[in-house]
Amino acid sequence: MVERTGTSIRARVRAELTAEIKSAARRQLAAEGANLSLRAIARELGMASSALYRYFANRDELLTALIIDAYDALGAAAETADARHRKRADHVGRWLAVTRALRAWALSAPSEYALILGSPVPGYRAPADTTGPASRAPLVLARIISDAAAAGALADVAEPPLPAKLRAELATVADQVGLDMSEPVLARTILAWTQTYGAISFELFGQLDNLVDRRDEWFDYQARSMAALVGLT
């Protein structure tokens, strides 16, 4: 993004137009898929296509901004869903609330979900600044598990062996994000997050068509299964 500081009128107008460009871009994404066209955005906003270059250096920069926004929106949805759950000790309830919120966000903004969690956009490589926002949602899930573990509320679950080197890798990851979790618990958490992502993508990308119609119930069933697999009670 073309950064510019200050709180003058000009700066505020600038911020507003930047937001308008992004939301026009999101609308375009919803209509056309990942083929983002700067000219089409400019057309919708009634301005010359060259004007966009005062706000974003090029197409990729705009895409990056959209990706970061999407990760942040998904992360925020997860965080508020967890925060709103009053009974903090009801870990299964929190897991259900958060995974449902993730799904609801995805269904409300399918093209943005596809942008961050679908197949990569051809010819685009995400810069490093996305990793922070990208980890918000999974961290919320992880925190539910670590809360349960800390409260001694995590059931023992039979599980396949973890090879030593994989185990060591998981220990490093837990360390880096500051999670107090045993390696097997972290492994199960990532597994469950992967399943959740798979369930949402399946529904969104049409793999559930002609298979399951009662989508809400089916999702809940899956979420509960995964909560149980992780050991939440």
Add this chain to the structure above:
Amino acid sequence: MVERTGTSIRARVRAELTAEIKSAARRQLAAEGANLSLRAIARELGMASSALYRYFANRDELLTALIIDAYDALGAAAETADARHRKRADHVGRWLAVTRALRAWALSAPSEYALILGSPVPGYRAPADTTGPASRAPLVLARIISDAAAAGALADVAEPPLPAKLRAELATVADQVGLDMSEPVLARTILAWTQTYGAISFELFGQLDNLVDRRDEWFDYQARSMAALVGLT
């Protein structure tokens, strides 16, 4: 596809060129992502772009052919992996062999995997003829489970309740594909297939970067977990 019958020389040459067009298209897909360009394919084959219209009525028809081929290739990989497993009663082994084969195929042809299981291609809607090939791979997994069930080798597993109507829907599905399975078992099978799909997509679409490097071990851990969840022993 522009159908034409006969086994004359002309017909054989025609079949060969059709295959060449598809494989050039696949190469293009691998290089550029889902932005399939007829002109680029024609260029690579050293022919006029208009010549392609003797083989495919338009771009969408070529895409459809590629999608069907990809589903078939994935299905064939699953089927041969299962067939090659000699110990038919070793259901966990068969599950591992098949899911590993699915992953291996996806890693060897990431763009084709993305074509069928990634985010939908903008502006393209799959016709009905894809549903047959699309179900080959999941059916192989389902058959392993139903074999285990038939052999009485499926462990009882605690699981969340299935709402009656969802249960009825699952019964219909089992009926349609001719699977002799109880609804809870079918539910767990679809869940496990969803997780498997999520695991492969996670790896392929870069979500595992900076998280897990020992991919083979990680995948096996997940596959074994899912086998256990379904009740394979």
Add this chain to the structure above:
DNA sequence: TGTACATCAGTGAACGCGCGTTCACTGATGTAC
């Protein structure tokens, strides 16, 4: 408070490119008698 100058947003034309699809055509391969 007013003036002079610098900064910035937005314009419109242009560059150079690629795309899917159609169409009238040529020449080779196949078929019927």
Add this chain to the structure above:
DNA sequence: TGTACATCAGTGAACGCGCGTTCACTGATGTAC
């Protein structure tokens, strides 16, 4: 077996379109004195 005709594959030009990005420009907003 040879000839006449129909079928087919492939060509090359053209239509009409859209794209990202650059550039010199105008006029408005902000800043310094």
